[in-house]
Amino acid sequence: MDFCFLKVNRINLFFIFEVKGEILGNAIEVKNVEMHFNMSKEKVDNLKEYFIKLYKRQLMYEDFIALDKVSVDIKKGEVFGIIGRNGSGKSTLLKAISGILKPTSGTIKVYGAVAPLIELGAGFDLDLTARENIFLNGSVLGFSNKMIHEKFAEIVEFSELGEFLDVPVKNYSSGMVARIGFAVATMVKPDILIVDEILSVGDFLFQQKCERRINDLMQGGTTVLIVSHMLEQIRRLCNRVMWLDKGKTKMIGETESVCNAYESCV
Amino acid sequence: MRAYFETFKRYKYLLINLITKDVKLKYRRSVLGIFWSVLNPLLMMIVISAVFSNIFRVNIDNFPIYYLTGSTLFNMFSETTNYSMMSVLEAKSLIKKVHIPKYIFPLEKCMFGFVNFLFSMIAVAFMYIIFGYPIYWTILLFPVPVIYTLIFSIGLGLILSALSVFFRDIVHLYSVLLTAWTYFTPIMYPYDILNDKIKLIMHLNPMFHYVKYFRDVLMYKTIPNLETNLICISISVGTLIFGLLFFKSKQDKFILYI
Numbered sequence: 379m380d381f382c383f384l385k386v387n388r389i390n391l392f393f394i395f396e397v398k399g400e401i402l403g404n405a406i407e408v409k410n411v412e413m414h415f416n417m418s419k420e421k422v423d424n425l426k427e428y429f430i431k432l433y434k435r436q437l438m439y440e441d442f443i444a445l446d447k448v449s450v451d452i453k454k455g456e457v458f459g460i461i462g463r464n465g466s467g468k469s470t471l472l473k474a475i476s477g478i479l480k481p482t483s484g485t486i487k488v489y490g491a492v493a494p495l496i497e498l499g500a501g502f503d504l505d506l507t508a509r510e511n512i513f514l515n516g517s518v519l520g521f522s523n524k525m526i527h528e529k530f531a532e533i534v535e536f537s538e539l540g541e542f543l544d545v546p547v548k549n550y551s552s553g554m555v556a557r558i559g560f561a562v563a564t565m566v567k568p569d570i571l572i573v574d575e576i577l578s579v580g581d582f583l584f585q586q587k588c589e590r591r592i593n594d595l596m597q598g599g600t601t602v603l604i605v606s607h608m609l610e611q612i613r614r615l616c617n618r619v620m621w622l623d624k625g626k627t628k629m630i631g632e633t634e635s636v637c638n639a640y641e642s643c644v
Numbered sequence: 645m646r647a648y649f650e651t652f653k654r655y656k657y658l659l660i661n662l663i664t665k666d667v668k669l670k671y672r673r674s675v676l677g678i679f680w681s682v683l684n685p686l687l688m689m690i691v692i693s694a695v696f697s698n699i700f701r702v703n704i705d706n707f708p709i710y711y712l713t714g715s716t717l718f719n720m721f722s723e724t725t726n727y728s729m730m731s732v733l734e735a736k737s738l739i740k741k742v743h744i745p746k747y748i749f750p751l752e753k754c755m756f757g758f759v760n761f762l763f764s765m766i767a768v769a770f771m772y773i774i775f776g777y778p779i780y781w782t783i784l785l786f787p788v789p790v791i792y793t794l795i796f797s798i799g800l801g802l803i804l805s806a807l808s809v810f811f812r813d814i815v816h817l818y819s820v821l822l823t824a825w826t827y828f829t830p831i832m833y834p835y836d837i838l839n840d841k842i843k844l845i846m847h848l849n850p851m852f853h854y855v856k857y858f859r860d861v862l863m864y865k866t867i868p869n870l871e872t873n874l875i876c877i878s879i880s881v882g883t884l885i886f887g888l889l890f891f892k893s894k895q896d897k898f899i900l901y902i
Protein backbone atom coordinates (compact mmCIF):
# COMPACT_ATOMS: atom_id res chain seq x y z
CA MET A 379 0.00 0.00 0.00
CA ASP A 380 2.56 2.42 1.16
CA PHE A 381 4.89 1.73 -1.70
CA CYS A 382 2.29 2.81 -4.17
CA PHE A 383 1.98 6.33 -2.77
CA LEU A 384 5.70 6.68 -2.97
CA LYS A 385 5.68 5.59 -6.57
CA VAL A 386 2.91 7.93 -7.60
CA ASN A 387 4.74 10.87 -6.08
CA ARG A 388 7.94 9.90 -7.75
CA ILE A 389 6.32 9.68 -11.12
CA ASN A 390 4.70 13.10 -10.83
CA LEU A 391 7.96 14.67 -9.79
CA PHE A 392 9.74 12.79 -12.48
CA PHE A 393 7.41 14.14 -15.09
CA ILE A 394 7.95 17.76 -14.12
CA PHE A 395 11.69 17.42 -14.08
CA GLU A 396 11.70 15.44 -17.24
CA VAL A 397 10.19 18.37 -19.07
CA LYS A 398 12.84 20.68 -17.66
CA GLY A 399 15.60 18.17 -18.39
CA GLU A 400 14.34 17.74 -21.91
CA ILE A 401 14.73 21.45 -22.57
CA LEU A 402 18.21 21.58 -21.09
CA GLY A 403 19.14 18.34 -22.87
CA ASN A 404 20.53 16.86 -19.67
CA ALA A 405 20.55 13.16 -18.92
CA ILE A 406 21.85 13.50 -15.39
CA GLU A 407 21.78 16.47 -13.05
CA VAL A 408 23.82 16.19 -9.89
CA LYS A 409 23.41 19.12 -7.54
CA ASN A 410 25.35 19.72 -4.32
CA VAL A 411 25.60 16.05 -3.55
CA GLU A 412 27.21 15.06 -0.29
CA MET A 413 27.81 11.50 0.79
CA HIS A 414 28.79 10.81 4.36
CA PHE A 415 29.91 7.43 5.68
CA ASN A 416 30.32 6.22 9.21
CA MET A 417 33.96 5.25 9.41
CA SER A 418 34.15 4.32 13.10
CA LYS A 419 36.61 1.47 13.41
CA GLU A 420 34.36 -1.04 15.09
CA LYS A 421 31.21 -1.24 13.15
CA VAL A 422 28.41 -2.59 15.31
CA ASP A 423 26.58 -5.29 13.41
CA ASN A 424 24.93 -7.30 16.14
CA LEU A 425 22.46 -6.74 18.91
CA LYS A 426 24.74 -7.84 21.72
CA GLU A 427 27.40 -5.25 20.94
CA TYR A 428 24.77 -2.68 20.23
CA PHE A 429 23.29 -2.98 23.70
CA ILE A 430 26.68 -3.14 25.41
CA LYS A 431 27.81 0.00 23.61
CA LEU A 432 24.49 1.69 24.18
CA TYR A 433 24.82 0.96 27.88
CA LYS A 434 28.39 2.22 28.04
CA ARG A 435 27.48 5.14 25.78
CA GLN A 436 30.14 4.18 23.30
CA LEU A 437 28.11 4.15 20.12
CA MET A 438 30.56 5.94 17.90
CA TYR A 439 29.95 7.79 14.77
CA GLU A 440 32.95 9.00 12.87
CA ASP A 441 31.92 11.05 9.93
CA PHE A 442 33.75 10.60 6.66
CA ILE A 443 32.88 12.72 3.66
CA ALA A 444 33.26 10.70 0.48
CA LEU A 445 31.58 13.27 -1.75
CA ASP A 446 31.67 16.93 -0.85
CA LYS A 447 29.24 19.26 -2.63
CA VAL A 448 29.61 17.68 -6.03
CA SER A 449 27.59 19.24 -8.84
CA VAL A 450 27.65 18.28 -12.47
CA ASP A 451 25.27 18.19 -15.43
CA ILE A 452 25.75 15.47 -17.98
CA LYS A 453 24.19 15.97 -21.38
CA LYS A 454 22.20 13.45 -23.34
CA GLY A 455 24.33 11.32 -25.61
CA GLU A 456 27.54 12.43 -23.99
CA VAL A 457 30.37 10.07 -23.03
CA PHE A 458 31.47 11.42 -19.72
CA GLY A 459 34.64 10.31 -17.94
CA ILE A 460 35.49 10.48 -14.26
CA ILE A 461 39.09 10.31 -13.15
CA GLY A 462 40.91 10.65 -9.84
CA ARG A 463 43.17 8.88 -7.38
CA ASN A 464 42.07 5.74 -5.49
CA GLY A 465 39.46 6.59 -2.88
CA SER A 466 38.54 9.92 -4.40
CA GLY A 467 34.87 8.99 -4.56
CA LYS A 468 34.41 7.96 -8.19
CA SER A 469 32.60 4.71 -7.49
CA THR A 470 30.55 6.40 -4.79
CA LEU A 471 29.35 9.01 -7.28
CA LEU A 472 28.44 6.34 -9.83
CA LYS A 473 26.50 4.41 -7.19
CA ALA A 474 24.62 7.53 -6.17
CA ILE A 475 23.71 8.24 -9.79
CA SER A 476 22.49 4.72 -10.42
CA GLY A 477 20.25 4.94 -7.35
CA ILE A 478 22.08 2.29 -5.35
CA LEU A 479 23.31 4.73 -2.73
CA LYS A 480 21.10 7.48 -1.43
CA PRO A 481 23.08 10.70 -1.00
CA THR A 482 23.18 12.23 2.47
CA SER A 483 22.19 15.57 1.00
CA GLY A 484 21.77 17.15 -2.40
CA THR A 485 19.74 15.96 -5.35
CA ILE A 486 20.34 13.70 -8.29
CA LYS A 487 18.00 13.64 -11.23
CA VAL A 488 18.25 11.00 -13.87
CA TYR A 489 16.17 11.11 -17.04
CA GLY A 490 15.79 7.64 -18.48
CA ALA A 491 16.49 4.01 -17.69
CA VAL A 492 19.83 3.20 -16.12
CA ALA A 493 21.53 -0.08 -16.99
CA PRO A 494 22.96 -1.91 -13.98
CA LEU A 495 26.25 -0.61 -12.76
CA ILE A 496 28.97 -2.60 -14.40
CA GLU A 497 31.84 -3.09 -12.04
CA LEU A 498 34.28 -5.78 -11.15
CA GLY A 499 33.00 -8.94 -9.55
CA ALA A 500 29.52 -7.79 -8.65
CA GLY A 501 26.06 -8.70 -9.73
CA PHE A 502 26.29 -12.37 -10.41
CA ASP A 503 25.21 -15.31 -8.38
CA LEU A 504 28.40 -17.34 -8.34
CA ASP A 505 26.66 -20.69 -7.88
CA LEU A 506 24.64 -20.29 -11.02
CA THR A 507 25.83 -20.83 -14.55
CA ALA A 508 26.33 -18.01 -17.03
CA ARG A 509 23.12 -19.00 -18.80
CA GLU A 510 21.08 -18.72 -15.60
CA ASN A 511 22.79 -15.49 -14.67
CA ILE A 512 21.94 -13.96 -18.01
CA PHE A 513 18.25 -14.62 -17.40
CA LEU A 514 18.42 -13.42 -13.83
CA ASN A 515 20.22 -10.22 -14.77
CA GLY A 516 17.89 -9.63 -17.68
CA SER A 517 14.84 -9.90 -15.45
CA VAL A 518 16.44 -7.50 -12.97
CA LEU A 519 16.20 -4.98 -15.79
CA GLY A 520 12.55 -5.87 -16.24
CA PHE A 521 12.92 -7.90 -19.44
CA SER A 522 10.66 -10.85 -20.01
CA ASN A 523 12.17 -14.29 -20.44
CA LYS A 524 10.93 -14.29 -24.02
CA MET A 525 12.81 -11.11 -24.77
CA ILE A 526 15.98 -12.47 -23.21
CA HIS A 527 15.59 -15.60 -25.29
CA GLU A 528 15.55 -13.48 -28.40
CA LYS A 529 18.69 -11.64 -27.37
CA PHE A 530 20.42 -14.69 -25.98
CA ALA A 531 22.43 -15.62 -29.06
CA GLU A 532 23.67 -12.06 -29.39
CA ILE A 533 24.82 -11.94 -25.78
CA VAL A 534 26.64 -15.23 -26.09
CA GLU A 535 28.27 -14.11 -29.29
CA PHE A 536 29.39 -10.82 -27.82
CA SER A 537 30.84 -12.38 -24.69
CA GLU A 538 32.50 -15.24 -26.64
CA LEU A 539 31.75 -17.64 -23.81
CA GLY A 540 30.28 -20.41 -25.95
CA GLU A 541 31.65 -23.50 -24.24
CA PHE A 542 31.57 -22.00 -20.72
CA LEU A 543 27.88 -21.17 -20.84
CA ASP A 544 26.85 -23.94 -18.48
CA VAL A 545 29.73 -23.61 -16.05
CA PRO A 546 29.07 -21.91 -12.67
CA VAL A 547 30.31 -18.34 -12.72
CA LYS A 548 32.58 -18.97 -9.73
CA ASN A 549 34.91 -20.86 -12.08
CA TYR A 550 35.31 -17.87 -14.36
CA SER A 551 38.24 -15.50 -14.65
CA SER A 552 37.53 -11.87 -13.82
CA GLY A 553 37.78 -10.91 -17.47
CA MET A 554 35.15 -13.49 -18.35
CA VAL A 555 32.79 -12.16 -15.68
CA ALA A 556 33.37 -8.69 -17.07
CA ARG A 557 32.40 -9.92 -20.52
CA ILE A 558 28.97 -11.22 -19.61
CA GLY A 559 28.42 -8.22 -17.34
CA PHE A 560 28.97 -5.87 -20.21
CA ALA A 561 27.01 -7.99 -22.67
CA VAL A 562 23.96 -8.19 -20.40
CA ALA A 563 23.94 -4.50 -19.51
CA THR A 564 24.06 -3.45 -23.15
CA MET A 565 21.65 -6.16 -24.29
CA VAL A 566 18.89 -3.66 -24.90
CA LYS A 567 19.91 -0.10 -25.57
CA PRO A 568 19.77 1.63 -22.16
CA ASP A 569 19.35 5.39 -21.83
CA ILE A 570 22.28 5.55 -19.48
CA LEU A 571 25.20 3.16 -19.21
CA ILE A 572 27.55 3.30 -16.26
CA VAL A 573 30.90 1.56 -16.45
CA ASP A 574 33.23 1.38 -13.46
CA GLU A 575 36.76 0.30 -14.35
CA ILE A 576 35.55 -2.81 -16.07
CA LEU A 577 37.12 -2.09 -19.41
CA SER A 578 40.58 -2.42 -17.94
CA VAL A 579 40.25 -6.15 -17.13
CA GLY A 580 39.23 -7.36 -20.55
CA ASP A 581 41.99 -8.28 -22.99
CA PHE A 582 42.93 -5.98 -25.82
CA LEU A 583 40.45 -7.41 -28.31
CA PHE A 584 37.57 -7.27 -25.85
CA GLN A 585 38.39 -3.70 -24.95
CA GLN A 586 38.19 -2.77 -28.61
CA LYS A 587 34.89 -4.56 -28.90
CA CYS A 588 33.48 -2.73 -25.86
CA GLU A 589 34.66 0.58 -27.19
CA ARG A 590 32.93 -0.14 -30.48
CA ARG A 591 29.75 -1.05 -28.62
CA ILE A 592 29.96 2.15 -26.59
CA ASN A 593 30.34 4.13 -29.79
CA ASP A 594 27.32 2.38 -31.30
CA LEU A 595 25.25 3.12 -28.23
CA MET A 596 26.35 6.72 -28.29
CA GLN A 597 25.20 7.06 -31.89
CA GLY A 598 21.84 5.78 -30.70
CA GLY A 599 21.67 8.47 -28.03
CA THR A 600 22.80 6.57 -24.95
CA THR A 601 24.61 8.58 -22.32
CA VAL A 602 27.73 6.81 -21.05
CA LEU A 603 29.60 7.34 -17.79
CA ILE A 604 33.04 5.83 -17.54
CA VAL A 605 35.46 5.57 -14.65
CA SER A 606 38.91 4.43 -15.65
CA HIS A 607 42.50 4.73 -14.54
CA MET A 608 43.65 4.34 -18.13
CA LEU A 609 43.91 7.85 -19.45
CA GLU A 610 44.39 6.80 -23.10
CA GLN A 611 41.02 5.08 -22.89
CA ILE A 612 39.38 8.17 -21.42
CA ARG A 613 40.99 10.28 -24.13
CA ARG A 614 39.77 7.95 -26.87
CA LEU A 615 36.18 7.70 -25.66
CA CYS A 616 35.10 10.75 -23.72
CA ASN A 617 33.71 14.11 -24.71
CA ARG A 618 34.09 15.62 -21.28
CA VAL A 619 35.86 14.62 -18.11
CA MET A 620 35.53 15.34 -14.42
CA TRP A 621 38.43 15.12 -12.02
CA LEU A 622 37.56 14.19 -8.46
CA ASP A 623 40.04 14.68 -5.65
CA LYS A 624 39.27 13.54 -2.10
CA GLY A 625 35.57 13.84 -2.74
CA LYS A 626 35.74 17.33 -4.21
CA THR A 627 35.40 18.38 -7.81
CA LYS A 628 38.80 19.56 -8.93
CA MET A 629 38.00 20.21 -12.54
CA ILE A 630 35.31 19.63 -15.17
CA GLY A 631 35.88 20.29 -18.83
CA GLU A 632 37.22 19.19 -22.19
CA THR A 633 38.89 15.78 -22.13
CA GLU A 634 42.32 16.98 -23.17
CA SER A 635 42.65 19.84 -20.74
CA VAL A 636 41.43 17.85 -17.73
CA CYS A 637 43.57 14.82 -18.56
CA ASN A 638 46.62 17.00 -19.04
CA ALA A 639 46.06 18.83 -15.78
CA TYR A 640 45.58 15.52 -13.98
CA GLU A 641 48.73 14.05 -15.50
CA SER A 642 50.90 17.02 -14.66
CA CYS A 643 49.62 16.97 -11.09
CA VAL A 644 50.11 13.26 -10.34
CA MET B 645 -2.09 2.02 -6.93
CA ARG B 646 -1.69 1.64 -10.67
CA ALA B 647 1.92 2.73 -10.54
CA TYR B 648 2.45 0.13 -7.87
CA PHE B 649 1.10 -2.59 -10.09
CA GLU B 650 3.18 -1.34 -12.99
CA THR B 651 6.38 -1.76 -10.98
CA PHE B 652 5.19 -5.10 -9.82
CA LYS B 653 4.50 -6.21 -13.36
CA ARG B 654 7.93 -5.03 -14.40
CA TYR B 655 9.55 -7.26 -11.83
CA LYS B 656 7.27 -10.24 -12.36
CA TYR B 657 9.93 -12.09 -14.31
CA LEU B 658 12.53 -11.32 -11.71
CA LEU B 659 10.27 -12.89 -9.11
CA ILE B 660 9.67 -15.95 -11.28
CA ASN B 661 13.35 -16.34 -12.12
CA LEU B 662 14.40 -16.01 -8.50
CA ILE B 663 11.90 -18.66 -7.41
CA THR B 664 13.02 -20.98 -10.22
CA LYS B 665 16.62 -20.41 -9.17
CA ASP B 666 15.84 -21.30 -5.55
CA VAL B 667 13.88 -24.41 -6.46
CA LYS B 668 16.66 -25.51 -8.80
CA LEU B 669 19.42 -24.91 -6.28
CA LYS B 670 17.52 -26.63 -3.51
CA TYR B 671 16.81 -29.75 -5.48
CA ARG B 672 20.12 -29.78 -7.28
CA ARG B 673 21.90 -30.18 -3.95
CA SER B 674 19.95 -33.09 -2.55
CA VAL B 675 19.97 -36.42 -4.30
CA LEU B 676 16.44 -37.35 -3.38
CA GLY B 677 15.19 -34.07 -4.81
CA ILE B 678 11.53 -33.23 -4.62
CA PHE B 679 10.89 -36.70 -3.27
CA TRP B 680 12.55 -35.51 -0.06
CA SER B 681 10.00 -32.75 0.46
CA VAL B 682 7.34 -35.42 0.58
CA LEU B 683 9.30 -38.02 2.49
CA ASN B 684 10.59 -35.73 5.21
CA PRO B 685 7.22 -34.82 6.75
CA LEU B 686 6.14 -38.45 6.54
CA LEU B 687 9.19 -39.68 8.43
CA MET B 688 8.78 -36.94 11.01
CA MET B 689 5.17 -37.93 11.39
CA ILE B 690 6.07 -41.55 12.07
CA VAL B 691 8.62 -40.59 14.72
CA ILE B 692 6.40 -38.04 16.45
CA SER B 693 3.35 -40.32 16.35
CA ALA B 694 5.33 -43.15 17.88
CA VAL B 695 6.63 -40.92 20.66
CA PHE B 696 3.47 -39.07 21.46
CA SER B 697 0.80 -41.69 21.14
CA ASN B 698 2.79 -44.52 22.75
CA ILE B 699 5.15 -42.94 25.25
CA PHE B 700 3.25 -39.81 26.33
CA ARG B 701 -0.13 -41.33 25.56
CA VAL B 702 -1.60 -38.18 24.11
CA ASN B 703 -5.23 -38.78 23.42
CA ILE B 704 -6.11 -37.52 20.00
CA ASP B 705 -8.09 -39.29 17.35
CA ASN B 706 -6.10 -39.76 14.18
CA PHE B 707 -2.93 -38.42 15.70
CA PRO B 708 -0.76 -38.86 12.55
CA ILE B 709 -3.08 -36.63 10.52
CA TYR B 710 -3.55 -34.22 13.40
CA TYR B 711 0.19 -33.83 13.66
CA LEU B 712 0.85 -33.74 9.92
CA THR B 713 -1.67 -30.99 9.16
CA GLY B 714 -0.42 -28.81 12.00
CA SER B 715 3.24 -29.31 11.29
CA THR B 716 2.89 -28.78 7.55
CA LEU B 717 1.33 -25.37 8.00
CA PHE B 718 3.73 -24.41 10.77
CA ASN B 719 6.67 -25.51 8.64
CA MET B 720 5.57 -23.23 5.89
CA PHE B 721 5.58 -20.38 8.38
CA SER B 722 8.98 -21.21 9.82
CA GLU B 723 10.56 -21.84 6.42
CA THR B 724 9.23 -18.67 4.80
CA THR B 725 10.24 -16.42 7.70
CA ASN B 726 13.64 -18.07 8.03
CA TYR B 727 14.42 -17.74 4.33
CA SER B 728 13.08 -14.18 4.24
CA MET B 729 15.27 -13.20 7.15
CA MET B 730 18.39 -13.99 5.13
CA SER B 731 17.04 -12.76 1.81
CA VAL B 732 18.35 -9.21 1.75
CA LEU B 733 21.80 -10.27 2.91
CA GLU B 734 21.86 -12.99 0.29
CA ALA B 735 20.87 -10.63 -2.48
CA LYS B 736 23.70 -8.27 -1.78
CA SER B 737 25.40 -8.77 -5.11
CA LEU B 738 22.25 -7.59 -6.87
CA ILE B 739 21.47 -4.80 -4.43
CA LYS B 740 24.97 -3.41 -4.83
CA LYS B 741 24.62 -3.33 -8.56
CA VAL B 742 21.22 -2.11 -9.56
CA HIS B 743 18.37 -0.12 -8.11
CA ILE B 744 15.44 -2.50 -7.61
CA PRO B 745 12.62 -2.56 -5.07
CA LYS B 746 14.17 -4.52 -2.25
CA TYR B 747 10.97 -5.98 -0.85
CA ILE B 748 11.15 -8.33 -3.84
CA PHE B 749 13.64 -10.49 -1.94
CA PRO B 750 11.69 -11.37 1.23
CA LEU B 751 8.56 -11.67 -0.92
CA GLU B 752 10.29 -14.10 -3.22
CA LYS B 753 11.43 -16.27 -0.32
CA CYS B 754 7.86 -16.47 0.93
CA MET B 755 6.72 -17.63 -2.49
CA PHE B 756 9.48 -20.20 -2.52
CA GLY B 757 8.39 -21.45 0.91
CA PHE B 758 4.87 -21.64 -0.43
CA VAL B 759 6.01 -23.81 -3.34
CA ASN B 760 7.72 -26.15 -0.89
CA PHE B 761 4.54 -26.22 1.17
CA LEU B 762 2.60 -27.38 -1.86
CA PHE B 763 5.02 -30.26 -2.28
CA SER B 764 4.57 -31.34 1.32
CA MET B 765 0.81 -31.19 0.89
CA ILE B 766 1.34 -34.22 -1.32
CA ALA B 767 2.39 -36.04 1.85
CA VAL B 768 -0.83 -34.97 3.55
CA ALA B 769 -2.90 -36.21 0.63
CA PHE B 770 -0.96 -39.44 0.72
CA MET B 771 -1.79 -40.00 4.38
CA TYR B 772 -5.47 -39.26 3.81
CA ILE B 773 -5.51 -42.08 1.30
CA ILE B 774 -3.50 -44.54 3.40
CA PHE B 775 -5.56 -44.00 6.53
CA GLY B 776 -8.76 -43.79 4.55
CA TYR B 777 -9.58 -40.57 6.37
CA PRO B 778 -12.89 -39.06 5.27
CA ILE B 779 -12.61 -36.09 2.95
CA TYR B 780 -15.18 -33.37 3.66
CA TRP B 781 -16.24 -30.65 1.28
CA THR B 782 -14.86 -28.01 3.69
CA ILE B 783 -11.46 -29.12 2.48
CA LEU B 784 -12.07 -26.77 -0.44
CA LEU B 785 -11.58 -23.89 1.99
CA PHE B 786 -8.02 -24.90 2.77
CA PRO B 787 -6.44 -22.02 0.78
CA VAL B 788 -7.99 -19.54 3.23
CA PRO B 789 -5.83 -20.32 6.29
CA VAL B 790 -2.84 -20.82 4.01
CA ILE B 791 -3.24 -17.32 2.61
CA TYR B 792 -3.68 -15.86 6.10
CA THR B 793 -0.48 -17.57 7.21
CA LEU B 794 1.38 -16.47 4.11
CA ILE B 795 0.41 -12.81 4.56
CA PHE B 796 1.47 -12.96 8.19
CA SER B 797 4.77 -14.59 7.15
CA ILE B 798 5.46 -11.92 4.53
CA GLY B 799 4.93 -9.20 7.12
CA LEU B 800 7.18 -10.87 9.66
CA GLY B 801 9.69 -11.75 6.94
CA LEU B 802 9.96 -8.09 5.92
CA ILE B 803 10.71 -7.10 9.51
CA LEU B 804 13.25 -9.88 10.03
CA SER B 805 15.03 -9.29 6.73
CA ALA B 806 15.51 -5.61 7.54
CA LEU B 807 16.66 -6.32 11.08
CA SER B 808 19.15 -8.99 10.08
CA VAL B 809 21.01 -6.46 7.90
CA PHE B 810 21.84 -4.38 10.96
CA PHE B 811 22.04 -7.10 13.59
CA ARG B 812 23.42 -10.38 12.34
CA ASP B 813 22.73 -12.21 15.60
CA ILE B 814 19.00 -11.86 15.01
CA VAL B 815 19.41 -15.06 13.01
CA HIS B 816 20.37 -17.03 16.12
CA LEU B 817 17.80 -15.37 18.30
CA TYR B 818 15.07 -16.11 15.83
CA SER B 819 15.95 -19.78 15.59
CA VAL B 820 15.58 -20.06 19.36
CA LEU B 821 12.32 -18.15 19.21
CA LEU B 822 11.05 -20.45 16.47
CA THR B 823 11.78 -23.55 18.53
CA ALA B 824 9.88 -22.10 21.46
CA TRP B 825 7.10 -21.06 19.12
CA THR B 826 6.79 -24.60 17.76
CA TYR B 827 6.22 -25.96 21.24
CA PHE B 828 3.85 -23.18 22.15
CA THR B 829 1.56 -24.03 19.24
CA PRO B 830 -0.69 -27.07 19.56
CA ILE B 831 0.96 -29.19 16.92
CA MET B 832 1.89 -32.30 18.86
CA TYR B 833 -0.60 -31.94 21.69
CA PRO B 834 -4.29 -31.02 21.84
CA TYR B 835 -5.36 -27.54 22.89
CA ASP B 836 -7.73 -29.05 25.48
CA ILE B 837 -4.98 -30.33 27.78
CA LEU B 838 -3.85 -26.78 28.52
CA ASN B 839 -5.03 -25.08 31.70
CA ASP B 840 -7.30 -22.05 31.50
CA LYS B 841 -4.62 -19.43 31.96
CA ILE B 842 -2.43 -20.83 29.21
CA LYS B 843 -5.45 -21.22 26.97
CA LEU B 844 -6.02 -17.50 27.34
CA ILE B 845 -2.42 -16.66 26.47
CA MET B 846 -2.55 -19.09 23.58
CA HIS B 847 -5.02 -16.80 21.85
CA LEU B 848 -2.24 -14.24 21.48
CA ASN B 849 -0.33 -16.69 19.30
CA PRO B 850 -1.22 -16.01 15.65
CA MET B 851 -0.07 -19.46 14.59
CA PHE B 852 -2.56 -21.04 16.99
CA HIS B 853 -5.44 -19.44 15.08
CA TYR B 854 -4.10 -20.39 11.65
CA VAL B 855 -3.34 -23.99 12.60
CA LYS B 856 -6.74 -24.39 14.20
CA TYR B 857 -8.43 -22.94 11.13
CA PHE B 858 -6.43 -25.27 8.91
CA ARG B 859 -7.48 -28.35 10.89
CA ASP B 860 -11.08 -27.20 11.18
CA VAL B 861 -11.56 -27.20 7.43
CA LEU B 862 -9.31 -30.17 6.72
CA MET B 863 -10.27 -32.56 9.50
CA TYR B 864 -13.35 -31.44 11.39
CA LYS B 865 -15.79 -30.33 8.68
CA THR B 866 -16.11 -26.98 10.44
CA ILE B 867 -16.28 -23.55 8.88
CA PRO B 868 -14.71 -21.06 11.29
CA ASN B 869 -17.08 -18.27 12.21
CA LEU B 870 -16.85 -14.60 11.31
CA GLU B 871 -15.08 -13.67 14.51
CA THR B 872 -12.27 -16.15 13.87
CA ASN B 873 -11.90 -14.84 10.33
CA LEU B 874 -11.77 -11.25 11.52
CA ILE B 875 -9.10 -12.12 14.08
CA CYS B 876 -7.03 -13.91 11.45
CA ILE B 877 -7.37 -11.12 8.91
CA SER B 878 -6.46 -8.37 11.34
CA ILE B 879 -3.35 -10.19 12.54
CA SER B 880 -2.19 -10.91 8.98
CA VAL B 881 -2.92 -7.57 7.43
CA GLY B 882 -1.72 -5.67 10.51
CA THR B 883 1.60 -7.50 10.45
CA LEU B 884 1.94 -6.96 6.71
CA ILE B 885 1.33 -3.22 6.94
CA PHE B 886 3.69 -2.83 9.86
CA GLY B 887 6.29 -4.91 8.02
CA LEU B 888 6.03 -2.82 4.87
CA LEU B 889 6.36 0.44 6.78
CA PHE B 890 9.28 -0.84 8.81
CA PHE B 891 11.06 -2.21 5.77
CA LYS B 892 10.53 0.98 3.82
CA SER B 893 11.95 3.14 6.57
CA LYS B 894 15.14 1.06 6.69
CA GLN B 895 15.77 0.07 3.09
CA ASP B 896 17.88 3.05 2.07
CA LYS B 897 20.45 2.13 4.69
CA PHE B 898 20.82 -1.52 3.66
CA ILE B 899 23.55 -0.76 1.18
CA LEU B 900 25.79 0.63 3.91
CA TYR B 901 25.66 -2.55 5.96
CA ILE B 902 25.71 -5.41 3.46
Ligand SMILES: Nc1ncnc2c1ncn2[C@@H]1O[C@H](COP(=O)(O)OP(=O)(O)OP(=O)(O)O)[C@@H](O)[C@H]1O
Binds near residue numbers: 415465
Ligand atom coordinates in the same frame (compact mmCIF):
# COMPACT_ATOMS: atom_id res chain seq x y z
N1 LIG C 1 30.09 1.71 2.31
C1 LIG C 1 31.11 2.50 2.72
N2 LIG C 1 31.33 2.70 4.05
C2 LIG C 1 32.33 3.49 4.46
N3 LIG C 1 33.16 4.14 3.64
C3 LIG C 1 33.03 3.96 2.32
C4 LIG C 1 31.99 3.14 1.78
N4 LIG C 1 32.09 3.16 0.44
C5 LIG C 1 33.13 3.95 0.15
N5 LIG C 1 33.71 4.45 1.26
C6 LIG C 1 34.85 5.37 1.32
O1 LIG C 1 34.64 6.42 0.41
C7 LIG C 1 35.84 6.77 -0.23
C8 LIG C 1 35.66 6.80 -1.72
O2 LIG C 1 35.50 5.46 -2.19
P1 LIG C 1 35.26 5.11 -3.72
O3 LIG C 1 35.06 3.65 -3.81
O4 LIG C 1 34.19 5.99 -4.25
O5 LIG C 1 36.67 5.51 -4.38
P2 LIG C 1 37.12 5.38 -5.90
O6 LIG C 1 37.37 6.76 -6.36
O7 LIG C 1 36.17 4.57 -6.66
O8 LIG C 1 38.51 4.62 -5.74
P3 LIG C 1 39.17 3.51 -6.70
O9 LIG C 1 39.91 4.26 -7.75
O10 LIG C 1 40.08 2.80 -5.79
O11 LIG C 1 38.09 2.65 -7.23
C9 LIG C 1 36.91 5.77 0.23
O12 LIG C 1 37.76 6.43 1.15
C10 LIG C 1 36.12 4.69 0.90
O13 LIG C 1 36.82 4.22 2.02
Ligand SMILES: [Mg+2]
Binds near residue numbers: 468469470
Ligand atom coordinates in the same frame (compact mmCIF):
# COMPACT_ATOMS: atom_id res chain seq x y z
MG1 LIG D 1 36.18 2.61 -7.55
